[in-house]
Amino acid sequence: MRSRLLRNLLWSLAVLAVLAGLSFGLPALDNAVASARPVPAGVRYDIGAGVSLVPPVGAQLDVAHTVPGEDEGTALFLLGGVRYSVRALPFTGGLDEVTAQLRESITRTRGYQVTGAEMPVRTDAGVAGRQGGYTSPGRQGRYCAFLAAGTAVEVTFAGGDLELHDSLQALETSVQSITFGRS
Amino acid sequence: MNLPTEDRAPGPDSVPAVPEAGLVIPTPAWARARRSLRLPAFWLLIALLLVGGWQIGALLRQVAAGYPAATGLAIGLFGLYAVLFVVFVRSLDYFEREPPLLLLTALGWGALTATATAVRGDAAVHDLLAKLVSPAFAASWGPAVAGPTVEELAKTLGVVVIVLIARAQVNSVVDGFVYGAFVGLGFQVVEDVVYALNAVALAGDGDSLRPVVGTFLLRGFLGGLWSHTLFSALAGSGIAYAALHHDRSAWRRWGAALGALAGAWLFHFGWNSPLLADGFGYGGPGVLAALLIKGIPALLLVTLLIRQASRREAGYYLDKLVGDERIATVRELAALGSGRTRTAARRYAQTRCGRPGRRAVRRLQRAQALLALELSRGGRRAGRYRAVALAQRELLEARGHPDAYAPDSSSTADWSWLVGCLCAAALAVALALAIRALGGS
Numbered sequence: 279m280r281s282r283l284l285r286n287l288l289w290s291l292a293v294l295a296v297l298a299g300l301s302f303g304l305p306a307l308d309n310a311v312a313s314a315r316p317v318p319a320g321v322r323y324d325i326g327a328g329v330s331l332v333p334p335v336g337a338q339l340d341v342a343h344t345v346p347g348e349d350e351g352t353a354l355f356l357l358g359g360v361r362y363s364v365r366a367l368p369f370t371g372g373l374d375e376v377t378a379q380l381r382e383s384i385t386r387t388r389g390y391q392v393t394g395a396e397m398p399v400r401t402d403a404g405v406a407g408r409q410g411g412y413t414s415p416g417r418q419g420r421y422c423a424f425l426a427a428g429t430a431v432e433v434t435f436a437g438g439d440l441e442l443h444d445s446l447q448a449l450e451t452s453v454q455s456i457t458f459g460r461s
Numbered sequence: 462m463n464l465p466t467e468d469r470a471p472g473p474d475s476v477p478a479v480p481e482a483g484l485v486i487p488t489p490a491w492a493r494a495r496r497s498l499r500l501p502a503f504w505l506l507i508a509l510l511l512v513g514g515w516q517i518g519a520l521l522r523q524v525a526a527g528y529p530a531a532t533g534l535a536i537g538l539f540g541l542y543a544v545l546f547v548v549f550v551r552s553l554d555y556f557e558r559e560p561p562l563l564l565l566t567a568l569g570w571g572a573l574t575a576t577a578t579a580v581r582g583d584a585a586v587h588d589l590l591a592k593l594v595s596p597a598f599a600a601s602w603g604p605a606v607a608g609p610t611v612e613e614l615a616k617t618l619g620v621v622v623i624v625l626i627a628r629a630q631v632n633s634v635v636d637g638f639v640y641g642a643f644v645g646l647g648f649q650v651v652e653d654v655v656y657a658l659n660a661v662a663l664a665g666d667g668d669s670l671r672p673v674v675g676t677f678l679l680r681g682f683l684g685g686l687w688s689h690t691l692f693s694a695l696a697g698s699g700i701a702y703a704a705l706h707h708d709r710s711a712w713r714r715w716g717a718a719l720g721a722l723a724g725a726w727l728f729h730f731g732w733n734s735p736l737l738a739d740g741f742g743y744g745g746p747g748v749l750a751a752l753l754i755k756g757i758p759a760l761l762l763v764t765l766l767i768r769q770a771s772r773r774e775a776g777y778y779l780d781k782l783v784g785d786e787r788i789a790t791v792r793e794l795a796a797l798g799s800g801r802t803r804t805a806a807r808r809y810a811q812t813r814c815g816r817p818g819r820r821a822v823r824r825l826q827r828a829q830a831l832l833a834l835e836l837s838r839g840g841r842r843a844g845r846y847r848a849v850a851l852a853q854r855e856l857l858e859a860r861g862h863p864d865a866y867a868p869d870s871s872s873t874a875d876w877s878w879l880v881g882c883l884c885a886a887a888l889a890v891a892l893a894l895a896i897r898a899l900g901g902s
Contacts, residue, residue: 283501286502289625290500290502290505293622294505294509300581301577304582304586305581308584311589312592313588339596341595341599344596
């Protein structure tokens with residue numbers, strides 16, 4: 279009986295070890311590998327769905343949160359402590375709806391709040407969009423939405439006050455560099 | 462009793478063969494559920510179910526908060542779907558049915574422990590692929606690598622735990638299949654509910670029900686037959702083989718268990734892989750064809766394996782009834798060997814004696830199966846089932862149907878396969894059209 283219990287205990291520990299390996303070992307291994315990769319300065323980056331932009335100088339790509347694709351794509355750039363996220367996706371509605379959807383996705387997170395009025399914005403290629411500001415605990419941010427040829431682009435960037443202030447110009451330039459359509 | 466010539470059963474030359482017996486280790490009469498309370502594996506199971514339940518509960522609460530109606534519909538639809546699967550899988554386990562508490566445990570492991578593990582493990586593997594290879598590779602091949610690697614292992618451990626806490630209840634390879642299928646079913650239901658609610662969130666149309674129905678048709682039916690339930694059933698069969706076949710070398714037992722797990726991994730990999738994802742460029746019909754190409758090999762292989770294992774298990778129990786023609790004739794033994802021939806015998810009885818005849822055959826078959834099971838365990842309650850069988854026999858004899866079997870039922874097999882395949886194909890096309898109509902792709 280004792281040997282049976284001991285065998286059962288050893289097998290139980292083996293089961294627990296494998297589950298712990300999957301639940302905690304793999305995430306620990308993942309955390310041990312850096313996810314930020316430098317992006318070449320001045321070179322266009324394809325987000326997906328035919329959308330591309332020029333990332334700010336010095337930005338790094340967070341490959342763990344970047345998902346390229348034919349029909350839609352997401353990219354997350356890191357500029358110091360500032361997170362700059364761009365998402366391209368097919369969209370059948372109008373610009374107001376894209377903007378509302380983005381605003382809703384921001385405010386759905388507890389502690390995130392949209393601030394002030396929305397303003398028109400335009401890319402260098404002439405695509406019209408709308409932008410506004412938001413706050414989250416300890417961070418300030420901006421969101422922008424664009425729509426062209428059935429493809430919507432949702433942009434957010436946020437960081438601590440000082441960091442965001444220092445990077446704002448470079449981020450605005452990058453947003454204005456957004457182009458639609460495959461070349 | 463003499464029957465009119467035209468009512469006589471065919472002669473001995475057409476007597477079908479009783480299935481060959483395979484390795485079955487019946488549950489001993491002394492086996493008691495409460496003995497499991499002493500085992501460390503039991504308490505580990507309880508702890509893991511609680512932790513998994515808490516994590517999955519929190520995840521669902523978070524998703525459901527914004528979409529209460531969609532959540533209710535998703536849980537209702539996939540719950541209903543699970544009931545149908547439970548009925549089907551239970552029908553495979555005719556002779557020695559698994560205790561409901563253990564089946565619930567397997568379902569709970571898949572729904573709570575395996576899914577909670579997969580949430581963390583899948584994301585980590587996906588991120589590692591993005592970091593070590595590229596984001597593009599992770600986007601394309603991440604689900605094909607992460608899904609089977611983490612999920613198949615986590616689900617298979619559920620069958621291992623069942624063996625650890627209730628070794629006496631795992632009597633044959635079929636039992637491993639059944640427990641594995643229940644683990645996979647639990648996993649699939651929770652995963653599908655989460656997918657459905659994600660689809661609602663992505664649609665951006667508030668608490669809309671259309672994405673739930675679309676996901677239900679796509680994932681519940683087109684992707685349901687050969688996904689998690691099937692993969693885990695295959696892996697579970699391997700675990701049962703390793704646990705039962707102590708007469709074989711350790712290499713062979715472990716080889717079978719790992720081989721079955723590798724098979725489950727491979728089928729899952731193929732199912733999740735981006736290969737053929739564009740449907741050969743033919744849109745919806747092409748995608749449907751690709752799903753069938755990816756899924757049918759797994760479905761066929763597992764069907765053949767379980768059919769063989771079921772027949773061997775049936776052969777073992779039917780051996781216990783051989784020799785007493787009042788309890789079971791040779792033809793009845795052959796008819797008891799599979800679900801199809803059992804059903805054919807009931808139908809035949811209905812054509813000859815109406816519904817009471819069908820009912821009597823069903824009761825006779827059940828009494829025969831229970832008697833065989835009881836005899837395999839030592840037979841303390843054999844007298845009770847023998848009496849039921851004899852009572853039904855007398856009832857059938859009084860109605861002029863002494864032999865509960867259907868002549869030529871084996872020759873209908875080819876037609877039933879063909880009709881089944883055609884019905885499945887028609888259903889698949891109808892579902893694809895329904896999904897398209899709902900705005901899916």
